Amino acid sequence: MTVLAVSSLAKRYRRGGKPFAAVDDVSFEIGRAETLALAGPSGSGKSTIARLVLRLIEPDAGRVDFEGADFLALSGAALRARRARIQMVFQDPLAAFNPRVTVARVLDDPLRIHGIAPRAERPRRIAALLERVGLDAGLAARAIHEISGGQRQRVAIARAIATRPTLIVLDEAVSALDVSVRGQILELLLDLQRQERIAYLFISHDLGVIRAVAHRVVILDAGRIAESGDARAVIANPRSAIGKALVAATPRLTRNRP
Amino acid sequence: MNRLHRFFRTPEAIAGAIILALLIVMALAAPLLFPGDPQAIAGPTLLPPFQDWSLPLGTDRLGRDVLAELFHGARTSLAVGLAAAAAALLIGSVIGTLAGFAGGLIDEVLMRITDAFQTVPSFLLALAFVSIVGPSLSVVVAAIALGAWTGPARVARAEVLSIRERDYVAGARVIGMHPLEIAFREVLPNALPPVLALSSVIVAAAILTEAALSFLGLGDPNRVTWGGMIAEGRAVLRTAPFLSVVPGIALMLTVLGVYLAGEGVVESTAVRRSLS
Amino acid sequence: MTALLSVRDLSVGCRRDRAEAPALKGISLDVKTGERLAIIGESGSGKSTLALAIAGLLARGAKVEGLIGWKQSSLQSPHSFAPPSVLPDISPTRGEISSSAAGSPHATPAIGESGRDSSISPQVGEMSGRTEGGAVERRPFHPRDNPLLGRDIGFVFQDPSSSLDPVMPIGKQIAEVVHTHLGLSWPDSFAQAKTVLDRVRLPDPEAVLHVYPHQLSGGQKQRVAIAAAIAAGPKLLIADEATSALDTIVQAEIVALIRRLVAEDGMTLLFISHDIALAATLADRVAVLRHGELVELGETDQILNAPRHAYTRALLDAHLGLDAEPLLDRQGASA
Numbered sequence: 001m002t003v004l005a006v007s008s009l010a011k012r013y014r015r016g017g018k019p020f021a022a023v024d025d026v027s028f029e030i031g032r033a034e035t036l037a038l039a040g041p042s043g044s045g046k047s048t049i050a051r052l053v054l055r056l057i058e059p060d061a062g063r064v065d066f067e068g069a070d071f072l073a074l075s076g077a078a079l080r081a082r083r084a085r086i087q088m089v090f091q092d093p094l095a096a097f098n099p100r101v102t103v104a105r106v107l108d109d110p111l112r113i114h115g116i117a118p119r120a121e122r123p124r125r126i127a128a129l130l131e132r133v134g135l136d137a138g139l140a141a142r143a144i145h146e147i148s149g150g151q152r153q154r155v156a157i158a159r160a161i162a163t164r165p166t167l168i169v170l171d172e173a174v175s176a177l178d179v180s181v182r183g184q185i186l187e188l189l190l191d192l193q194r195q196e197r198i199a200y201l202f203i204s205h206d207l208g209v210i211r212a213v214a215h216r217v218v219i220l221d222a223g224r225i226a227e228s229g230d231a232r233a234v235i236a237n238p239r240s241a242i243g244k245a246l247v248a249a250t251p252r253l254t255r256n257r258p
Numbered sequence: 259m260n261r262l263h264r265f266f267r268t269p270e271a272i273a274g275a276i277i278l279a280l281l282i283v284m285a286l287a288a289p290l291l292f293p294g295d296p297q298a299i300a301g302p303t304l305l306p307p308f309q310d311w312s313l314p315l316g317t318d319r320l321g322r323d324v325l326a327e328l329f330h331g332a333r334t335s336l337a338v339g340l341a342a343a344a345a346a347l348l349i350g351s352v353i354g355t356l357a358g359f360a361g362g363l364i365d366e367v368l369m370r371i372t373d374a375f376q377t378v379p380s381f382l383l384a385l386a387f388v389s390i391v392g393p394s395l396s397v398v399v400a401a402i403a404l405g406a407w408t409g410p411a412r413v414a415r416a417e418v419l420s421i422r423e424r425d426y427v428a429g430a431r432v433i434g435m436h437p438l439e440i441a442f443r444e445v446l447p448n449a450l451p452p453v454l455a456l457s458s459v460i461v462a463a464a465i466l467t468e469a470a471l472s473f474l475g476l477g478d479p480n481r482v483t484w485g486g487m488i489a490e491g492r493a494v495l496r497t498a499p500f501l502s503v504v505p506g507i508a509l510m511l512t513v514l515g516v517y518l519a520g521e522g523v524v525e526s527t528a529v530r531r532s533l534s
Numbered sequence: 535m536t537a538l539l540s541v542r543d544l545s546v547g548c549r550r551d552r553a554e555a556p557a558l559k560g561i562s563l564d565v566k567t568g569e570r571l572a573i574i575g576e577s578g579s580g581k582s583t584l585a586l587a588i589a590g591l592l593a594r595g596a597k598v599e600g601l602i603g604w605k606q607s608s609l610q611s612p613h614s615f616a617p618p619s620v621l622p623d624i625s626p627t628r629g630e631i632s633s634s635a636a637g638s639p640h641a642t643p644a645i646g647e648s649g650r651d652s653s654i655s656p657q658v659g660e661m662s663g664r665t666e667g668g669a670v671e672r673r674p675f676h677p678r679d680n681p682l683l684g685r686d687i688g689f690v691f692q693d694p695s696s697s698l699d700p701v702m703p704i705g706k707q708i709a710e711v712v713h714t715h716l717g718l719s720w721p722d723s724f725a726q727a728k729t730v731l732d733r734v735r736l737p738d739p740e741a742v743l744h745v746y747p748h749q750l751s752g753g754q755k756q757r758v759a760i761a762a763a764i765a766a767g768p769k770l771l772i773a774d775e776a777t778s779a780l781d782t783i784v785q786a787e788i789v790a791l792i793r794r795l796v797a798e799d800g801m802t803l804l805f806i807s808h809d810i811a812l813a814a815t816l817a818d819r820v821a822v823l824r825h826g827e828l829v830e831l832g833e834t835d836q837i838l839n840a841p842r843h844a845y846t847r848a849l850l851d852a853h854l855g856l857d858a859e860p861l862l863d864r865q866g867a868s869a
Contacts, residue, residue, distance in 0.1 A: 042752065042781040056428050083434035095425040098444050110433045149577070159433065178576035178808065179852040186861055205781045208854035212861045235856060249786035251811040253855050255838045 002068070003167050003199045004030045004053065004086075009062035011048055011223075022048045024223040026062070030167065033197040037210040037231060039246065040220035046203045048223075050171045053201065054088055055079065067166060084114045084163035091172035093152035097144045103130070103155055104140040110162040129158040133188060150181035154188065161192060169201045174209060186213050207250050211235050219243045264526040271522025277515025284332040292326035296482050300326070304498050318490055318501050328508060330482040335512060338399055339465035345403035346460055350410025351446060351453050357411070358418030358449075359441040369415070372408050380405025384467055388476045395478045398471055402464045409460070410453045417449035458520020462513045469509055484509050536605060537564040538770060538802050539588065539681075544600035546583050546592065546826075557583040559826040560600070565770070567605070570796060570803040572817030572834075574810050574849070580826040585774045585806045589689050590681070604681050681770075685715035688763030688801075692775040694755035698747040698762075704731070705743030708762045715766035730761040733798075734791060753784035757791065764795055771796060772804040777812070789816055810849050814838055822846050 011023040023045040030036045038046045051057045053064060055071065064071040066086060074082055090096035097106055107126045111117050117125045127137035133154040139147060144155070153173065160168050170189070174182045190213060192198055204210050210217055210231055217231040219242060226240035238244045265271050288296075300323040305316040307324070315324040357368040375383070384401035391397045421427065422445065430440045471477050472485030484505040491501025546558040558580045565571055575581040586592050588602060681687055691697040699707055708727035712718055718726060724743065731739035734757040747755055756776060763771060773792060777785040793816060796803045807813045813820055814834050821831040822845065830843040841847045854861075 041783050051428075054432055056431060080434040080436065083432060086432075088429070088432045090425045090429065092425060096429050098426045098430075098448065100447060109430075109435065113434050113436075159429075163433070179810075179849060180576065183852050183854075183861075190861055206854070207782070208856055208858065211856060212854045212858065215862070232860065245783050247856065249783045250856055251786075251809065251815050252857070253811045253814060253838060253850065253853055255850070 001032045002029050003032055003034075003066070004201070005063075005065040006049075006053065007063045007065075009049065009052060009064065010060050011045075011052055011057065012060055021223045023052065023059070026220075026223070026225055028218050028225070028228065030199045030201060032166070032199060033193055034216070035193065035200040035202050035214045037202040037204060037214035037217040038220060039204060039207060039210055039217055040226075040242065041246070042205070043222070044220040044242075045223040046205075046220055047171055049220075050088070050169045050201065050203055054086065054169055081114070084110070085165050086167045086169070087160035087163065087165040088169040088171065089153070089156045089160050089173040092176055093149055093156055094145070096156055097152070099145055100143075102141060102143050103147065106144060106155055106159055107140070107162055110159060114163050116163060125162075129162055130155075132161070132192075133158045134184075150177060150185065153177060153181075153185055157185075157188065157192070161196065161198070164196070165198065167199045167201065169203070171203045172205070173202075175204065175206065182209070189213065207235050207246055219246065265522050268522055268525055270518045271525065274515050274518025274520070274522055277511055278519050281332055281336060281512055281515065284329050285336050288326075288329035288333055292323070292329055296326040296330040297322055304494065306498070307500055307504075315504055316498075316500065318487075318498075319494060324487075324501065324504060327482045327487055328484075328505060331484040331487060331505060332508070332512075334395070334478070334481050334483045335465050335468060335509070338395065338402065338468040339461045339516075341399045342402035342406065342464035342468070343457055343460040345399060346406035346464075347410050347453060347457060349403065350407040350412075351414040351450065353407070354411040354414025354416075354453075355418050355441050355446045355449065358415040359422055359437070359445055365415075368411075372411050375405070376408045378405075381467060381470065384471060385474070385476065388471060393471075393476050393478055395481060398468060398477060401471070402467045405467075406460050406464060409456055413456060414446075414449050414453050417452055418445055421445050421448050455520075455524055458516050458523070461520075462516040465509070465512055465516070536567050538567040538605055539565045540601070540603040541565075541584075541588070542601040542603065544584070544587060544602065545598070546580070546587055547597040548583075548593070548595075556826050557596075558587070561823075561826075561828050563821060563828060563831055565802060565804065567769075568800055568802055569819060570793075570805060570817045572805045572807060572813035572820045573823060574807050574813050574820060575823035576808060576849075578825065579823040581806050581808075581823050582774055583826075584823070585689075585772050585804060588770075588804065589683050589687050589772055591683065591689070682715070684711050684768070685766045686768050686770065688760075688766075688768040688771045690756070690759050690763050690771070690773045690776040692778050694752065694759040695747065697759055698755060700747055703744050703746060704750075704758050708758070708765050711762055711765040727761075727765065730765045731758070733764075733795065734758070734761045736761070752780055753787065756780065756784075756788055760788075760791065760795070764799065764801070767799065768801065770802045770804065772806070774806045775808065776805075778808065785812070792816070811853050811855060822849070 006029070007027040009023055009026045010021065012019050012021050014020075026045070026049060028036060038049060040046050048057070052059050055064075059072070066082070071082070071086075104123070104126055107129055108122055111122050111125055112119075123140070126140050130137050130139055135151060135154050135158070139151065139155075144152065147155070156173075173189075174185050177185060186209070189200065193200065200214075202210065202214050214231040216229065217234050218228040219226045219234065219238070219240060221240070221242040226242045227234060227238065234243065235247060238247050266275070299321040301310065301313050301317050301321050303317060303319055303321040305313055305321075307314065307316040309316065313323050313325070315328065318324060318327075353368055353372070357365040357372075380402075383405045384398075387401040387404060388397055391401075418441075427440060427444060430444050435444070468477070468483065469485030469488070472483035473489045475486075475489065477483045477486050487505040488502045488509075491498065491503075491505075495502060541564070542562050544558055544561045545556065548555050548557045561580075561584060573581045573584060583592070587598065592598065683689060698704075705724055705727050708730060709720065709723035712723040712726045713720060716723075716726075728739050728743060731742050736742050736754060736757050742750075742754075742758070747758070750758065760776075771792070776792070777788045780788060789812065792803065792805070795801065803816075805813060805816055810820075814837070817834050819832065820834050820837040822829045822837070822843065824845050830837065830841065830846050832842070837846060838850065841850060
């Protein structure tokens, strides 16, 4: 079953007075509980696509169908209600939260806005969400700036799953984390995917991470799709010039394994 | 606690705090020390200061107690200054936030209105407003706020424009938060610090404007004001200069106190920022 | 190989919320002349603090103990020691600078240290943890300054957008380094700037001389920052997460550029990174830092194939390379 279908998506900006295509004729689909990775160098349009899919910015052309309905046709209250089903986790877990709030407030917002639980029940739901992402329920009372980067990214994931979405856009969600924390967060994401059947649009510049968690990959270059296919097959044998360059540029650990 | 400690590190801040504290004590103590109407006749007319210790600062042309008037005048000055500044900051930050967050046509309209207010000298605006509506305490507050909200509005808008692009605002949209809730709950509180830094300047200016309005006879006639006292003394400036000098010094010290304390607050937050 | 610089028992404390938070705890290591040494660690490991301490760029107020000793002949101009009178706050028996002495830019001979610090040859001039510096522009130039940032040490920061002056043309920024440290005339300094821009492979260096940083891409800006760092011909190049803000392809290009420049000029390289795989592609030796302590230091080959410390092993295992077993399979999940 297709969760998200994007077709002929386009977004142009002006840079130095000249128009340029940030995203040009991009089409892809994501199925239920599937991870599709978007890879490419900076400026290839990865993050623009994420923001277009979430309707944080509006496309110039193309279609976005979410759960079989035209997502671009929605506006106002209907759009806000639909947002419960499609969530996002940002790269910088500190910038992603209002600096003056507590963990409880972060998780309370989606529950309140979408009427998921009455006020009296919310503290219990918040505790359950924290435990679901491997955090202590006692963390709820802490300010968001007091907790570590890894904990913050877990809170971001807890906020994203609070409304039981079918799709989460992960925009370089593990790039800013230390490698030891990164592994745990990726395991958590995979575990959630298996349990809740969530699909991921996984944006990353790191082919190593993509290969570890994604089913399929789309490689972008200057706003266009250079190639796409099974993640491991594409990375093992890239055909496009940009794909080859990305694979060649990825640092390798040359260890003499026993 | 730590912040207070840093605030009291500079001598200017300490001086400002002492002046403001004295002023607040004066305002609060006025009805206790000088119960009854400060505008009632208390003794002989034009009694110079330090002659009669029941009337330490003497009396004016009508025989009213200058010290009692001074204390009650502090109430008016402080009340008008704080209320007008609070109103200006409130109006300014709401309009600035709406303009910056909504952008487009709403921004254009609100900012052109701000321009219009800014091009008219704020004192003329206050003068005209009080002359039309009639002098009373709340009208004076409104008149002063009318000329003072544009500064906070511009600062708030500039701050909101930069905060609007942050990830957490995008995050609030993604979870389906209403735009007005985003503007006033997520964005505005984070845009406030530089706006609040303006408050000492606005309070000081409001106190001066109130005094000027009263001096011109446009203050609330039922209340003692320092501006009114100075105007009262003007007619006998040669024979009894203390009638104008005493409230004049009080006014000057008040404005100085507000500035110094405001400077102390800015300094202490700046230190905090450089440390973090 | 002789040591270009020796770090002995270096501890750095940074004040945070009134509490003294140790950023480095008793680090001792030698940087050999001409080697490429990588310093790796996760956030909070102190790897950047170490780089800043060596460059003399630590913030005012940082508490520094221990020694950073330099091989005298590595510095470009003859040195005489600053008279002791300018350094009243430094104890003669222990190179310790408290924040009160942080303003002193001068190096000091660590009197009475020779016995404890025998690994350094007698002619070595020692510098007692200079706690601030780098602010070369902010302070009058002092010819007796021991290793001088810009002249003896080139420093490349993570974010070129904030290390370059946004309102000064690129050529001026680089020529200034040359003019200040090599004492060349302005026309010669600009000619030299053009030469280094050519060396960092910027297309059309003549044109780049006149552009401002915002007109360049992130990768180009980092090339300019590297050009400025090597313009005065330093013996030591410090790259502090210099490629972390760049995408994979540009990162590989910048690493190749650093490798080439270091080889051509015979520079010593200190490469600070969080990425063990990237560091290993470049470095002769790798130092692993964790929580301000030196966990392990060894030849790159030994670190990769026979790590002695469990933490090094954990870092290696956490690396997700193109040959690692995908997590998807480990969990048994499928689409």
